[in-house]
Amino acid sequence: MKLFIQLIMLCGLIMTSAHAENTPATEAKATATVKPSDALDRDSACTRCHDETENKPILSIYQTAHGNKADSRTPSCQSCHGESEKHLSSKSVSPDIIFGSKKGVFAPSDVKDQNTACLTCHDKDQKRTNWQGGAHQVADVACTSCHVSHTAHDKVRDKQTQPEVCFTCHKDQRAQVRKFSHHPIAEGKVACADCHNPHGSAGPKSLVKNTVTETCYTCHAEKRGPFLWEHQPVTEDCSNCHTPHGSNITPLLKSRAPFLCQECHDGPHQSDAPAAGNAAGIQGGLSPTLPNGNFSASENFTGRACMNCHSMVHGSNHPAGALLHR
Ligand code: HEC
Ligand code: HEC
Ligand code: HEC
Ligand code: HEC
Ligand code: HEC
Ligand code: HEC
Ligand code: HEC
Ligand code: HEC
Ligand code: HEC
Ligand code: HEC
Incomplete structure (x- = not known):
């Protein structure tokens, strides 16, 4: 009742208000239709x-x-x-x-x-x-x-302009997405909200899915497998090796092979094979995958290193791919 009286009073005010005559044409048209x-x-x-x-x-x-x-x-x-x-x-x-x-x-x-x-x-x-x-x-x-x-x-709901809004507070991520290898966020192709729910989520770090890996699978479905030969750290958590926003080591790697691999595989190869990172890997039956049929110690420590032989880092579907080399 009180509200009703207020409304009546307001209507009266509007009718006597000078502003009422200045109602913009567009608005008047809209209310008319x-x-x-x-x-x-x-x-x-x-x-x-x-x-x-x-x-x-x-x-x-x-x-x-x-x-x-x-x-x-x-x-x-x-x-x-x-x-x-x-x-x-x-x-x-x-x-x-x-x-x-x-x-x-x-x-x-x-x-x-x-x-x-x-x-x-x-x-x-x-x-x-x-x-x-x-x-x-x-x-x-x-x-x-x-x-x-x-x-x-609303800038934040537009892929192109969304990062600007987030970067006003998240300076670290602004620096990360400018690194050499990065998700195309600044390019407007991937948005922060593709991976994060800014309103909170049940997953870690407000990720849209319950785990990092499930979040990555939403776009990189081919990494989900199933693989005949899985690589345990891949199914466990992509961020064992990758960093999501940006890295100077391509592709989005936390560190360079062989160091990346040696964080977990620190021992030598099995007795009949060379020590990891050593020169004579051609003995193990993996040599055909090498581009020129042989390799030197220096090559092992540069470029693709361990992946020269163990190329299927994310898992293998080859019947003989247990060593992730095919
Ligand atoms: C009688 C005239 C009048 C009415 C009616 C009125 N306002 Fe205001 N309002 C003002 C004036 C004058 C200011 C001071 C700022 C300015 O000069 O724009 C102001 C300021 C504001 C501000 C802060 C603006 C700023 O720049 O920080 C908001 C928000 C606001 N009004 C909302 C409302 C809302 C919502 C209503 C309706 C419930 C309302 N006003 C009704 C006259 C009015
Ligand atoms: C959905 C909620 C919402 C509604 C509805 C809304 N406002 Fe606002 N208002 C805001 C927010 C949020 C801001 C802060 C500036 C912005 O987001 O654009 C704001 C800011 C303002 C300001 C200050 C302007 C500024 O930029 O500082 C005024 C004046 C104002 N509103 C008046 C009104 C009037 C008059 C109406 C009805 C026509 C209205 N608001 C309806 C949420 C709302
Ligand atoms: C940290 C930034 C941020 C904050 C804080 C935030 N939002 Fe959002 N909001 C977003 C983004 C980004 C989107 C677009 C999401 C998308 O594209 O999936 C969005 C979308 C929305 C939408 C429309 C689409 C949808 O998700 O249903 C609504 C409604 C909304 N927000 C309401 C709110 C309300 C209410 C609050 C405060 C309780 C809030 N937001 C706080 C960033 C934010
Ligand atoms: C009285 C109810 C009401 C209030 C209060 C309200 N909203 Fe909304 N909001 C709606 C409705 C209704 C829609 C459109 C339908 C929908 O998408 O759910 C909407 C849509 C939105 C959207 C999506 C817009 C789009 O284009 O899809 C955003 C973002 C949003 N609101 C944010 C806010 C924020 C921020 C506030 C507080 C400043 C707020 N709302 C307050 C009712 C409300
Ligand atoms: C491709 C998916 C992806 C995109 C896109 C993405 N993030 Fe993330 N973000 C992650 C993952 C995964 C983590 C958790 C792992 C980590 O911290 O490295 C994370 C962590 C974070 C954290 C927490 C960092 C900490 O140390 O606690 C913030 C803040 C953040 N992201 C902000 C952003 C902003 C801002 C954007 C957009 C510019 C963005 N993210 C885009 C995947 C993403
Ligand atoms: C007004 C400042 C502000 C804005 C804008 C903002 N954030 Fe945040 N964000 C924070 C604060 C404060 C925290 C909590 C402390 C921290 O982790 O830095 C946070 C935390 C986060 C986290 C970590 C979540 C967790 O669960 O640990 C993510 C992810 C994140 N923000 C993403 C975003 C994204 C995406 C946007 C843009 C859509 C955004 N933020 C915009 C202030 C902001
Ligand atoms: C919203 C979709 C989306 C999500 C979610 C996503 N990515 Fe991506 N990712 C992309 C796109 C798009 C590219 C760029 C592909 C291109 O340029 O061909 C990319 C590229 C990459 C690259 C190659 C980068 C380079 O420099 O070549 C890696 C590695 C990668 N993503 C890992 C991840 C990881 C790890 C996650 C989970 C934290 C993730 N992605 C989540 C869309 C996504
Ligand atoms: C054991 C470390 C490791 C883990 C864990 C890992 N990756 Fe990778 N990833 C790599 C390496 C190394 C490369 C570069 C491969 C090359 O140069 O042949 C790569 C390349 C990529 C690329 C770009 C090239 C391509 O194959 O498409 C994408 C996308 C990618 N990873 C996504 C993912 C996703 C998604 C996950 C989690 C499901 C994941 N990675 C887990 C090591 C890893
Ligand atoms: C986060 C730890 C982690 C990282 C980093 C990692 N791995 Fe693994 N890797 C494992 C685990 C755990 C297994 C399974 C070992 C087992 O089953 O005994 C495995 C298995 C393997 C196998 C199969 C051999 C076997 O015994 O099953 C190869 C080959 C391999 N990794 C190569 C690599 C290469 C190459 C890299 C670097 C691109 C790498 N790994 C990085 C943890 C890691
Ligand atoms: C020249 C090819 C080649 C390179 C380069 C290479 N490996 Fe191997 N790796 C092999 C062969 C061959 C075997 C199989 C040995 C066996 O069956 O006894 C093997 C076996 C493995 C295994 C299985 C367990 C073991 O110790 O035998 C792991 C784990 C492994 N390599 C990790 C790595 C890592 C990490 C790097 C880089 C530091 C690397 N490899 C570099 C050829 C290579």
Whole structure:
């Protein structure tokens, strides 16, 4: 009842407001053809002052999913900013919720309050079920540190521009993706959110899947196998050998072979074979895979090293591939 009276009063205000005559043509056209939802009706409480004359893009919100006039769930100004009764009667008092992190005319609200305003509608969305307890929630990162609401283009949801947003806080990853070997993130072909759910997840490091390896398989399905001869560290965790964002050792390797391999295979080859990294590997029946039929100690320590013979590092389907050499 109280709300109803308020609405009547507001309608009166709108009708006498000078702003009402200045309603932009586009808006007038839109309201003439589509029956505005109650939410948009209620916006007039705010838009009688905050209109197209603002130097910030307030009304562009109608070009976003939050301006969908046909959807009854569409938020009004007050669904996000709060009823703001005091602000309505005195513009020197702040609205209930001020978003962002920088002080403008008014100080920003507590991050928890800002996020609650969004989560009243978005906490049931499937992709945000792990927000509570996720790294960003725990670190008090606001939804609006990543998302903008009044701008039609939400940078963080566009593959091309998403990294810019993440890099404002994640400087290490910015440096990593510039390394010689990298996922094409800066190129706009792979996005951070292809591997991470920024809203938190059940996996480690907010990965979209429950493990690193499952996350990698979403694109590198051919590495999943099944292989007749598996290489244990591959099925265990791709990051035993690879680093996800960037490396100066191609392809995205943590270190160079033979050192990479010797982190686990530190002993010599079996008695009848040469010591790993030694010269006479031609005895073991693997020599046909060598490009020129022989190799020297120096070659073993450069380039593909161990992979000159053990070329199937990710697993082999050859009946005789137990040594990952074919
Ligand atoms: C009577 C006119 C009036 C009404 C009605 C009004 N505002 Fe304001 N609002 C202002 C003025 C004046 C400011 C001070 C900043 C400025 O000059 O733009 C302001 C500031 C704000 C700010 C902070 C802007 C900034 O740059 O930091 C927000 C957010 C805001 N209003 C939201 C709302 C919302 C939401 C409503 C509806 C519930 C509303 N306002 C209704 C006049 C009004
Ligand atoms: C009153 C409910 C409500 C509130 C409050 C609300 N939203 Fe939404 N939001 C919606 C609806 C409805 C949609 C469109 C339908 C959908 O995709 O679920 C939507 C869509 C979105 C989208 C996707 C846009 C697109 O183009 O697909 C983002 C991002 C979003 N909201 C972020 C936010 C943020 C950030 C806040 C807080 C500042 C917020 N929402 C507050 C209801 C709300
Ligand atoms: C660390 C940055 C970041 C934060 C913080 C963040 N988001 Fe997002 N959000 C994203 C990205 C990136 C996407 C696009 C995801 C994709 O492409 O899969 C997205 C997508 C969305 C979408 C639309 C698509 C979907 O996933 O359903 C909604 C709605 C949304 N976010 C709401 C929120 C709300 C509510 C909060 C605060 C509780 C929030 N976001 C916090 C980065 C963020
Ligand atoms: C989905 C939630 C949501 C809705 C709905 C919403 N706002 Fe906002 N508002 C925000 C967020 C978030 C910001 C911070 C800047 C941004 O993200 O664009 C903001 C910023 C503002 C500002 C300050 C401008 C600035 O850039 O600092 C004003 C004024 C404002 N809103 C008024 C309104 C008015 C008037 C309406 C209704 C037409 C409205 N808002 C509807 C979330 C919302
Ligand atoms: C190809 C998948 C992939 C992409 C794309 C990706 N990441 Fe990651 N990220 C991972 C994996 C896997 C880990 C965990 C292993 C690690 O820390 O090396 C990780 C870890 C992280 C961590 C935690 C680091 C730590 O030491 O705790 C941050 C922060 C991060 N990524 C941010 C980003 C950002 C920002 C982007 C986009 C610029 C991005 N990631 C793109 C896969 C990816
Ligand atoms: C406003 C700053 C801010 C922005 C923007 C931001 N992050 Fe974060 N992020 C943090 C903080 C703070 C942490 C927690 C401390 C840490 O690990 O550095 C974090 C942690 C992470 C982690 C580690 C997750 C875990 O579970 O350990 C990943 C992955 C990540 N962010 C990815 C992203 C991605 C992807 C984006 C862009 C879509 C992004 N972040 C944008 C501040 C930010
Ligand atoms: C969203 C899809 C996607 C996911 C998920 C993904 N990758 Fe990639 N990966 C790519 C693309 C695209 C390339 C570039 C392929 C090209 O240039 O031909 C690539 C290239 C690579 C390369 C070769 C890099 C080079 O310098 O040649 C390696 C190694 C790699 N990815 C490992 C991983 C690992 C490990 C994971 C899991 C942490 C992973 N990828 C997850 C899409 C993905
Ligand atoms: C034992 C170390 C090791 C592990 C574990 C490993 N890789 Fe690799 N990966 C390599 C090496 C070494 C190369 C370079 C091979 C070459 O030069 O012949 C490579 C190359 C690649 C390439 C680029 C060339 C190609 O074969 O497509 C991709 C993509 C790749 N790995 C993905 C993955 C994925 C996904 C996983 C986890 C399922 C994984 N790797 C686990 C060592 C490893
Ligand atoms: C993270 C540890 C780890 C790394 C790094 C690693 N391996 Fe392995 N590798 C293993 C394990 C564990 C097995 C299985 C050993 C077993 O079954 O006795 C294995 C098996 C093998 C086998 C089969 C021989 C056998 O006894 O089954 C070959 C060949 C091999 N690795 C070569 C390599 C090469 C070449 C590299 C470098 C590109 C490498 N490995 C890197 C852990 C590793
Ligand atoms: C010139 C080819 C060649 C090169 C280069 C080579 N190996 Fe081998 N490797 C073999 C042969 C042949 C065997 C089989 C020995 C046997 O059956 O007794 C073997 C066996 C292995 C085995 C099985 C267990 C063992 O000790 O016999 C592992 C593990 C292995 N190599 C790892 C490596 C690593 C790590 C490197 C690089 C430091 C490497 N190899 C370089 C030819 C090579």
